[in-house]
Amino acid sequence: MSAVQVNPNDESKYAASARAFRDNVTRDLANDELRSNFRGAMDYLMDKRKTAFNDAEELETLREQCKLIKQRGLVKLPHLLEQLEEKLTANGIQVHWAETITEANEIIAQLIESKNGKTVVKGKSMVSEETALNDHLETQGIECLESDMGEYIVQLAKEHPSHIIMPAIHQNKKQVADLFVKNIEGFEHTTDVDALIQQGRNVLRDKFCQADVGVSGVNFAVAETGTLCLVENEGNGRMCTTVPDLHIAITGIEKVVEHLADVPPLLSLLTRSATGQAISTYFNMISHPRQPGERDGPSEVHLVLLDNGRSQMYSDDELRQTLQCIRCGACMNHCPVYTRIGGHAYGTVYPGPIGKIVSPHMLGLEATTNLPTASSLCGACGEVCPVKIPIPKLLLRLRQESVKAPNAPQVMKGQGSGRKSSEAIIWSLWSIMHKSPLLYRVGMWFATRLRYLMPSKIGAWTVARSAPKLAPRTLHERVKARQQTAKGK
């Protein structure tokens, strides 16, 4: 599997890889090892989630509750963001606003430079993947080390995460062992997962102590108290946010929640949906920098709040539901398309069903036009979404936006870019025929009489299937004939 090619100066580096979706799919569908890795991993994760939610009624109650928490937060979003800034500032955490990924990267680079920072250790953050922070910092001569084991593997392999929770899920243990052999000095070859990971962790341990700066994501930012919550399993998040003297957190504006009491149900739903855990091994609540008398913790804490297309999602009532997402990854774990093609084929930071509905806002519909259509609308994603985002419905909506006529009101970047006049004409003719009973009946009469003229090859359909055969008489005709026979009796 090849990594997404990165040009750090290009604002839309993911746009190019998203545009290559079809080629990526062809490449990854042909990779049997990759497909087997995904199938195995997704089966495992689906099973874990199922076990964690053994009471269907409790699950439904919790999903409804959390949907409402997120929707309440979104209704008040501008107000909550102001409140969050106010509380964080009062707590001694400095807040920065970034409209674009470039702005976010520049803010972070400046903060690091102001401290003469040379090395950064990172906890897992998909938003920093969104901004391609590592690439940007590298151009500034700042070294970033990913400290989440999955992210570390992906970084060593010069790849991108293939899953938002399990970044290296596309690799099996043998592949990881081979990677460590090449990259870790003194690595003793093993495919025992615990022994393998332990050797990786030993490398990371030293780096935590040397780093000038820690960068992390945020799972919930509590407006009421000015608290940043971070969910993790490896303790690397705690190390990143407590050992270096400067901690910079980065997240999207939708991560704000109103009350501290909103967090427990969301957390319970997040960990159970993601990995089937009742709770994560670590749950960090960061409320301020190091206080006088405290023995550890950074002397400065900053939060960068990123927009990058989120305001566009926000401005439409239906599309706004996209912002309810708590990034659990359950939709991709249950997606039959994701399971087949894997996370890299999407070419976007966020793969899977959630990636298909967020990426068009971040990269524009022109670059992502193949994503909303690459779904059978089976509904598995919507069924498991912990905050009840109607993902299939939003995919439909994006399809509508994609083929919208040029004179339609502006809702999103790149709308109408998927419109092909040939397809539009076909649907118009289809519509004319199917809304007129007479035209439809005449059309079907001829089609069934001329059925032997129907081609045996119909594009992509007959690559792997036989062509369907028209019946000699339509159901309409057969019902009519049947009624006449009955009358005759």
Place this chain on the structure above:
Amino acid sequence: MSQLNTLHLRAYPVKPTQVYLYGTCLADSLFPNSGIDAIEFLELQGIEVLYPQGQSCCGQPAYNSGYTDQAKAVALAQIKHFPLDIPIIIISGSCGGMMRHHYKDLLKDEPGIEKFCDRIFEFTEFLVNSLKVQLDDYGEPERVALHTSCAARREMGVHITGRKLIEQLENVQLITHDYESECCGFGGTFSIKHGDISNAMVGDKTKNLLDTGVVRYVSADWGCMMNINGSLEHQQKSLRGEHIASYLLARSAKGANS
């Protein structure tokens, strides 16, 4: 999976004397036998079946492709052919999902649309919940698998009713296949626009069905079966799917299968 979703809780009419049948465009042009069999089955239950000749397609193909206006025109043309306040029985879960749920959005400005949507019943849910049918089985002993379409399962919540009906057949052993709830890869225009992904999905679905060793599988959706049967035929396998209306009629109506 939750079966408590409020979406799936609905009131069912007591056995009516008259119903409409919505045949669907696929059954009309490709698989009319299943429509005729559904009518015969319902008539054997003592119900008069009306089949409006003005019906064509529910509009789903255009709707799922993003062409809302074109879908809307076709959807509007359908509803006027079903004026009587009687249930509309539809022999496909996905067309059922379209008419029962998506019409509420697509035709939201149309007066009485909620009422129309509430009259839509998928064939198996109607048999189980309204007619409360008790099936005799006159067929030979056999093993059979069941494929439920995603829309039937998730939009209509009727994967349970298909299973319940098959389980009533004394001589039939219902075999569960691996990944039974997973999509077969049809998805309408998806199977054309993203043929390679769709092929990978139907390849897995057919493998899982073939692994059961059944000679027949049953489904209530022709969309899925056109896909799965097409793939099986392409692979030169003898396994085929049969519409549940035809299957139930053949096995439960005395003399119908002779």
